[in-house]
Amino acid sequence: MKALRISTMITLALALVSGAALADGTSVSANEEVAPSDAEVARRAFLENDQCYQCHLEDENLPEHFFIDDIHMQANLSCAGCHGGDPASDDDEESMSEEAGFLGVPSRSEVPEFCGRCHSDIEFMRRYQPRIPTDQVNRYSTSLHGQLLSSGDDNVANCTSCHTAHGVLPASDARSSVHPLNVPSTCNSCHGDTDHMAGYDIPTDQYEQYAKSVHGVALLEKEDTGAPACNDCHGNHGALPPGISSVTQVCGHCHVNNLQFFEATPMARAFEDSELHGCEECHGNHGVARTSDEMVGTGDASVCMDCHDDGDDGSDAAGRIRAQLDSLTEVYGIALERQEEVNTKGMDDVDIGFILQEAHQSLIQARTLVHTFDPERVGPRTREGVEKSKSAIEIAESTIQEYSFRRRGFGMGTLFITILVIALFFRIRQMESS
Amino acid sequence: MDRRKFTNMVLAGGLLGWIGSVLYPIVCYLTPPKVAEANVGSVKAGTASDFRPNTAQIVKFGRKPVILIRTEGGDFRALNATCTHLDCIVQYRTDLKQIWCACHNGLYDTRGRNISGPPPRPLDEYVVKVVNDEILVSRPAV
Amino acid sequence: MSMSSHDSIGQRLFGWVDERFRIAPLIEFLRHKKVPMHRHTVWYYMGGVALFLFIVQVITGILLILYYKGDEATAFESVRFITTKVKFGWLIRSLHSWSANFMVFFVFVHMFSTFFARAFRKPRELTWMTGFLLLALAMGFGFTGYLLPWNELAYFATKVGTDITGAVPLIGNMAKLVLRGGEDVTGATLSRFYAIHIAILPALFSVLLGLHLIFVQRLGMHEPSFVEKLPPERKKMIPFFPNFLLRDMLLWLIVLNILLYLSVYFPWEIGEKADMFASAPEGIRPEWYFMFMFQTLKLIPAHVLLIEGEVLGIVGFGLVGVAWMFVPFWEKAIPSAKSRRTILVIGIISVTFIIGMTIWGYLV
Known part of the structure; x- marks a missing residue:
């Protein structure tokens, strides 16, 4: 009787879980049973004989965040896979006894070792995930989280803080807490909590800053997983704030040209000597905003003037670079307007478009070259862009000039029509007077 | 009677001029323009035998630039030449045997996959066919 | 044009054709056909101008087909191509659009001048009815042609327009499906509209136009009552061919010049x-000749005595249209003393309504 009831409940639970997974897909009717795969059938059979799961299910005593699709559950590494004990016995005294190898619940400080029993074991991991790295625990111990944990601070993140304990999913799974789109909010669940972070003396507004940044908008709003989440700059298992020596390398990992240009300048050395944080000094870190030409030059919004004084060599160079950029953006803007004018007149703007694309490229390159801090290197690019924009304007104007050709043609047609009209008029008069 | 003849002449002259000014635009209109079609579905990109391996060129595909590459192995590949990062035009680097964007040092492989630098997405692929030694680049079928 | 000064080749050619086609009696007929000259003669030209504009439409239309591609993916690009790459394509396309609008306008003017003159009365009932159908077809041309460039405004205007068709009782839903070629305005609609625009409507229009012209030629020009009453010797008449036709052509040339300008x-x-997934832009308007109906439908409240307002409006317009087409028959029932005045009043109300609603539609 009992077995029957339990199996009914399992079926129910499974149905609920699969139903929940399908709840978003409106096209699939809830009643429609998706035929379970062979692996799924095997898993259900396995779970039916897993007494840990059965009892905890029946007692409504499953752990927090328990998820039937947890990666370990999928591999039939059920409760006993981590916690030990005998899943074949339905007697709790017996199944959760030391003889049966029951380990119980690890304390927070024991968690890394607990997970590492398998995850640091290359031989073991190869049976499930031949390509997965096995150095997570090692790297964790080098991270700030790990260092603090070993120094006795239980409050810091361990494996389960990010991965959850009973709902672990691979990062490629969109439901996973470590999926790229979910990483910022996963980190933020601790780092944004002022109570939790009290005593660490670091800010808690990283997420708000990040969400508004050019990276955050790309990742969170445009869901562009190419954009960096927290771990792309800070690392994950070995998470550390990048130091002065590494911050430029971190940014330069994607922003290659900017890094190369910057590294080659005397400024790079000067930055390091005065303990300035490379890229971060001008662009900020979590809240890195979309750059604008305003950041260069001698104006109020210029980041150059944070260090340089009016009239020194640096401000001169900044002023010149800004003037070079402005000269290009101005002509380029006019060229764009001309193109639009040609376009609305219903005339051909394809060639203008191609030239302007090149001019735009010069502008982008000139903006990157700003990181050489050398007007002699920015200048040629902006001049090239100005030339291209001007030739685009020239073509646009000659295209618009075609209008006058049309008008001359219209004049010709009108001339003939007028002659014809007058002649016809007199012909009718003559015809009717005779 | 002279006046009548004169009006007839003017009438005939005006009529001829008018017919001319009607026919001229029509004949011009009927002459096929240089670009043969609206909304290009495919463009010709020169002869295959003149295209050396490990080189590339930019082909104008309607409003879009397309980069046509001949790999070392002799295969042709055509990819949208607009970088997915900030819309610069990419180029083929014969030394790297990869596609490179000069603006921010983005790299793509010859299949258009973004492999390094800031580009967030791969380049769209176009279809290349060689018919009678003539290279034809066309939009991929959706 | 210069009948009096045939050269011998011309005469021989004429003779050759005449022997085979019996063209002389036709010309003789046209020459004998007289057009009365009086202070309202100017209205006689309106039909002719509409005819000329139709010819312009046929010629420019055929030219456009050479480059136009009636497909969702290419329609807009091909129109762009015509106006940018094809020599004089911009001219042909603009002429086609301007001439289309002029044609509808002149057909309206022609119709109302006929109405006010009560020229639809016996024996011209069939001329009137074919004329009315030609007006409907001209509006059909406009409606289908508007979509063909596949731009945003046209797309949404068509969406609204076909939606209104859907509100017609009984057949509406079916008609909407058939017009759209599916549930929504898509590429299928474009293909259908293209077919309707260049094949179905031209065929119907040509037949009706032929009939209409034959009726006009057979029955002669209608004389207003003040001319009819005059004794024959005081009536001023000119031959239709060539005098009136030359005048017609003179006007056509002027109209052509305005179109070119x-x-x-x-x-x-x-x-x-057009982007099918974009939300509708502001200021979607039908073409101006549908504006009065569009505006009226907007003004009718959502429900009038349990009937949906839109349905009521459409049925109303339908009934008025049918009544309008059959004017020659019910007008007979009005006592002849009152008829002139009644028609005048109905005409003025109609014109005021149309103009008023159109202006209102554009102001809102």
Whole structure:
């Protein structure tokens, strides 16, 4: 009787879980049973004989965040896979006894070792995930989280803080807490909590800053997983704030040209000597905003003037670079307007478009070259862009000039029509007077 | 009677001029323009035998630039030449045997996959066919 | 044109054709056909101008087909191509658009002049009815042609327009499905509209236009009652051929010049390509000749005595249209003393309504 009831409940639970997974897909009717795969059938059979799961299910005593699709559950590494004990016995005294190898619940400080029993074991991991790295625990111990944990601070993140304990999913799974789109909010669940972070003396507004940044908008709003989440700059298992020596390398990992240009300048050395944080000094870190030409030059919004004084060599160079950029953006803007004018007149703007694309490229390159801090290197690019924009304007104007050709043609047609009209008029008069 | 003849002449002259000014635009209109079609579905990109391996060129595909590459192995590949990062035009680097964007040092492989630098997405692929030694680049079928 | 000064080749050619086609009696007929000259003669030209504009439409239309591609993916681009790459394509396209609008306008003027003159009365009932059908077809041309450039405004205007068709009782839903070629305005609609625009409507229009012209020629010009009453010797008449026809042509040339002027100085815009998933832009309007109906439908409250307002409006317009077409028959029932005045009043109300609603529609 009992077995029957339990199996009914399992079926129910499974149905609920699969139903929940399908709840978003409106096209699939809830009643429609998706035929379970062979692996799924095997898993259900396995779970039916897993007494840990059965009892905890029946007692409504499953752990927090328990998820039937947890990666370990999928591999039939059920409760006993981590916690030990005998899943074949339905007697709790017996199944959760030391003889049966029951380990119980690890304390927070024991968690890394607990997970590492398998995850640091290359031989073991190869049976499930031949390509997965096995150095997570090692790297964790080098991270700030790990260092603090070993120094006795239980409050810091361990494996389960990010991965959850009973709902672990691979990062490629969109439901996973470590999926790229979910990483910022996963980190933020601790780092944004002022109570939790009290005593660490670091800010808690990283997420708000990040969400508004050019990276955050790309990742969170445009869901562009190419954009960096927290771990792309800070690392994950070995998470550390990048130091002065590494911050430029971190940014330069994607922003290659900017890094190369910057590294080659005397400024790079000067930055390091005065303990300035490379890229971060001008662009900020979590809240890195979309750059604008305003950041260069001698104006109020210029980041150059944070260090340089009016009239020194640096401000001169900044002023010149800004003037070079402005000269290009101005002509380029006019060229764009001309193109639009040609376009609305219903005339051909394809060639203008191609030239302007090149001019735009010069502008982008000139903006990157700003990181050489050398007007002699920015200048040629902006001049090239100005030339291209001007030739685009020239073509646009000659295209618009075609209008006058049309008008001359219209004049010709009108001339003939007028002659014809007058002649016809007199012909009718003559015809009717005779 | 002279006046009548004169009006007839003017009438005939005006009529001829008018017919001319009607026919001229029509004949011009009927002459096929240089670009043969609206909304290009495919463009010709020169002869295959003149295209050396490990080189590339930019082909104008309607409003879009397309980069046509001949790999070392002799295969042709055509990819949208607009970088997915900030819309610069990419180029083929014969030394790297990869596609490179000069603006921010983005790299793509010859299949258009973004492999390094800031580009967030791969380049769209176009279809290349060689018919009678003539290279034809066309939009991929959706 | 210069009948009096045939050279011998011309005469021989004429003779050759005449022997085979019996063309002389036709010309003789046309020469004998007289057109009365009086202070309202100017209205006689309106039909002729509409005819000329139709010819312009046929010629420019055929030219456009050479480059136009009636497909969702290419329609807009091909129109762009015509106006940018094809030599004089901009001119042909602009002429087609301007001439289309002029044609509908002149057909309306022609119809109302006929109405006010009560020229639809016996024996011209069939002329009137074919004329009315030609007006409906001209509006059909406009409606289907508007979509063909596949730009944003046209797309949404068509959506609204076909939606209104859907509100017609009984057949509406079916008609909407058939027009759209599916549930929504898509590429299928474009293909259908293209087929209707260049095949179905031209065929129907040609037949009806032929009939209409034959009726006009057989029955002669209608004389207003003040001319009819005059004794024959005081009536001023000119032959239809060549005198009246030459005058017609004179006017056609002037109209053509105006069209050219508008096409050169005010080329028709292309707009933005239609995006089926974009939300409707502001200021979707039907073409101006549908505006009075569109505006009226907007003004009718959502429900009038349990009937949906839109349905009521459409049925109303339908009934008025049918009544309008059958004017020659029910007008007979009005006592002849009152008829003139009744028609005048109905006409003035109609014109005021149409003009008023159109202006209102554009002001809102």
